[in-house]
Amino acid sequence: MPERSRLALITVLLGVGLGLGGQGCAAQNEHASAVQLRGEFLQSWVWRLPDPEFGGFSGLKFLEDGRLFVTQSDRGTVWRGTLSRDATDRIIGVSRTGGPVPLHDRDGQVLDRRRGDAEGLAIAPQGGIYISFEGENLARVAYYPADDAPAQLLPRPAAFDRFWPNSSLETLAIDAEGTLYTIPERSGAKEAPFPVWRFRNGAWDQPFTIPRDNTWLTVDADFGPDGRFYLLERDFWGLLGFRTRVRVFDIRGDRISGGEVLVETSAGTHDNLEGLAVWRDRQGTIRLTMISDDNQRFFQRTEFVEYRVRAQKP
Template sequence: MRLTRRGVLAGLGAASIGLPEARAQSVEPGRIPVAISVRPFDAFEPRSPGKSRFGELGFRGGATLRGDHPRFGGFSGLWRSASGADVVAVTDNGFWLTAKAVSEKGRIARFEQAELAPILGASGRPLHRSRYYDTECLTIVGGVAYIGVERTHDILRFDWARHGVEARALIVPVPREVKRLKSNRGLEAIGIVPAGQPLAGALVAISERSGKEDEPTLGVIIGGRRPGLFQVRRHDGFDITDLAFLPGGDLLLLERWYKPLRGVGMRIRRVAAGDLRPGAILDGRYLIEADLGQEIDNMEGLCVHQEQGKTILTLISDDNFSFLQRTVLLEFELA
């Protein structure tokens, strides 16, 4: 979901995609080099600079990112390779960001080989020039990338291993209940159930908010042994903005709260692996909660990777391309 500039000002002061034209479309220049400046911060909570433990997470480091291209920003989905070095993100207006993360002293210090590229539809036409422009979540597993599209309520599949940013989208069929979601309350979280679980290999997607305030929101299991629908309980006005699976199968849910005149909040919930099944109503304990007393913004992207036996959570914010907001990158270690 996009927090509008007006709202921020008030608050803070597989089938081919059917495109409108049948004739071939010219493709915009593919890769756009971008220089990313990294402004690190050592304290997640500025008023408590020595504090490093927040709930069940240990703060490793954070930074504010800036790019030298106007398309940089609006990041709503995030992925890191098993080593953490390769980074892929999607913007909420239809662009890929790819980069190499260079870490020093256990935290990201800079990005190299950073590039932006338009996400392509089946014809080669950029998604940002089609009705599939609102790309909100990302996962890459086994060389295949999946992106959730809000407003049209679609899931797109890309042959990432073979084509990278030049891959063209295929639509993954979804249940009719997904297509009935409200326009700007669609799929915000996506992931693949890891190996060793009863639903291993299934695609899981969750809508931001499918009902009224604090009513459960819709989730879907596609493929695998037991496809079907489930729900996720919502509390305190928080919306779902992303998900990631831990290696053992537990599900992490990134949630975001926003109210005009009051600001933003963030938290991460952990759902037991065995709870995920058709017909379930998922809930779980919170690993961390944060608000504007900590270094957060509109946190929308979450991914997990392993580093020397440690489980690392990386989060990124969607700045909505607003000068009032920031692209914040955070790294935590699961205790």
Template sequence: MVPTPVTASPISQFRLGSDETRFGKLEFLGGLVLGSSDALFGSVSSIRFLDDGTQFVSVLDTGHWLRGRVQRDPDGRLAGLTDVRITSMTDALGRLEAQKYFMDSEGVAVRGAEILVSYERKHRVDVYPAGDFERARPVGTVPILIPEGLLRANGGLETVVTAPKASPLQGAAVIVAERSVDESGNLLAAILDGPRKGRFSVAARDAFAVSDGTFLPSGDLLLLERRFNLATGVAMRIRRIRAGDLVPGAVVEGDVLIEATMADQIDNMEGIDALPMPDGSLHLILVSDDNHSVFQRTLMLEFRLDE
């Protein structure tokens, strides 16, 4: 397979016209504006880094896998992507990405020998074999615990993430809906397996929608949120949910780590992953979904989390 060529332009300032690097609990380290001559590149919905900290797996909401490797400059900053490949996803019946209703992939999580993918429209969490996921059909499906009738067609299972094994959730998979709400107006969510299996809710605030999440080594859950309206444009927020609060029946709120607006280098932010670094620090990598629009960008941003 021929690698997909990807260009990368550096982002040195997060806040436009400012050298400020501290934003809430995060320190901005740098970023990239990504592009490609391959028409399939874009629409990134989620990202997960593998154990070596350079290779990653993403899903595109067009029903494609995207995998590659990040490159860094001599100072350790993001410099580009290499070994990028885009391949079609297949469902259990062999249907390919051309059938959007079946293959609207929104979230991805890596758990041992499994890769979990959450889908909207045809709501489900499919399980792919990690060793051959690009060519394989799903080998199973994880029951989502949330009645499908409660999930909006375009606002359903945006997030799937797996907890660390050495955490209260003991490696469980967790899903959070983008805009689908319970009777109290809070976002639907569920712990799909493990000792705390059951449904919970995420408090909906300020018209933000959850677009992805990642667990920290402590078992705390970070939720990436986005908002768009014509009056104020795009906005982004990250909330931190404490591990002890993730129990069936709970309505979790969390603390805001950062909130960004059009004054900052953001776009339609859809993916987040936590990346432990060799020096013991914890970095967050965020990616955006350009919807294959000339008016949007595919961004990759990196922050250091102040613990």
């Protein structure tokens, strides 16, 4: 990310004030200061592992509602795990079940750091995963029938070469029909909308855009069990930390709605949330589960953050 070089110095100076260290692997449930609109904060659970490859997670999806998860590091590795929950679906533990598994190119060679900047993740209906990558002239989407399998590259539009080198295909989501959607992290200018790219029937098109809102940048997306398109956004406020926002849209053919804000936090409420999974809990409520990219810095944290979407009165 473009913020990383700046973040390394300024966050360590303010680490204590932002609460970036000393959390332990426990739920931090009572102190979130989010400005909640329709999203109700539930909890944050810090996840740590004594593995030098751990961290840098920038995508998140569930294989089983709210429990079996897949995530990928922007260092080019795939991880799998389980969120243990109590009877109310509250997180009570996190365990790794697989990974780190290095991603490969189409020739079966392990991706190096330059080619392995994996940013978006989607679960394929036929099994396996889709991964989106960014990098200078490296923006692409690949299908992996198994985590350690050679990449099967999707066609690559020439327009992908025009994305910012380190701010391209940050999001990846798949709808109930198996259509993929991806959005670059940056649109090119504050007044320029974000182009939404769609892959179906073996080809890409760009049916619509999402207006850009000042310094908010797109970082992940998911289709919920209600069929709606949920977009995770981030805003970096320097010394104050990160802001997080989740909006929801309705996609109908080649049109997208204006979007509703579900969650918008103040700076420093959470760490650098970059992965989003949307699911329905045992009470029938939509939940938003997010994971943070700690940039593999000791003064940041990997955390799972959960909100639920409150029902609205007609």
